[in-house]
Amino acid sequence: MPSPRGERLLNYLESLRRVEPSLKRDQIHSFPALSHIHPDYAAHPPAVDMERLKKARAAAVMEKGRGVYLSKCAICHGNDGMGDKVTYPPLAGSEWLKEKPDAEIVRIILQGLTGPITVNGKEWDSTMLPPGVTDSRDLANLLTFLRRQFGGVEKAAYTPEQVDAIRRDL
Structure with missing residues (x-):
């Protein structure tokens, strides 16, 4: 008889095998290549909703970007990106974040x-x-974070490799 913690783990592992009926077949991906982890993976691979995974990754990037912003930029530009009205300009709604090339923002x-x-x-x-x-x-x-939150560019997403390429061009 497993402990309560072990029972919760078993229930969780069993839930990975279930697929929500509302999900379309092309939205679900399985990973049979992971059968070396456990033999049941080949017969019952866990299902992954790729759309939810993408949204979760985007939310994590925004949260990490927000953390960098709050620790490095907010002291001058404000937590809300509105600047201090005297010395530091607002970032929120700024045409700089909407229209300027990525390389110029990175250079700044x-x-x-x-x-x-x-x-x-x-x-x-x-x-x-x-x-x-x-x-x-x-x-x-x-x-x-800057482009999405303050520039209104909803599709903005950058990778470290893209930033490295921009840096090389600077």
Whole structure:
């Protein structure tokens, strides 16, 4: 007789074998190549809803990007991306995040920005020091978060490899 914890684990493993009837056949993928883990995988592979998996991954990227933003950028641009109305411009609704090329946004994050700029029709003349985001994964997550959250670009999604390619071109 398994312990209560073992019983929960067995129930969970059994639930992996069940497929929701509402899912279409082309939305479900199984992994028979994992049969080396357990012989039952070949006969009853777990079903994965790829659409839910994609949504979960996108949510995780946004959450990680938000964490980078809050730790590196929010001190000047605010938690809500509205800036401080005096020295630092807003990111929310900024045409910079909607229209500027990816390479320019990455360059600003890596190298900072000095001098007069116009954001949402208002002149800003200050200095943005590089926030210290140097890891490609953090930079990709931050860029995804900025473009989606503040730029309104819903389909924006960046990988560390894309960021590395942009960095090489800089």
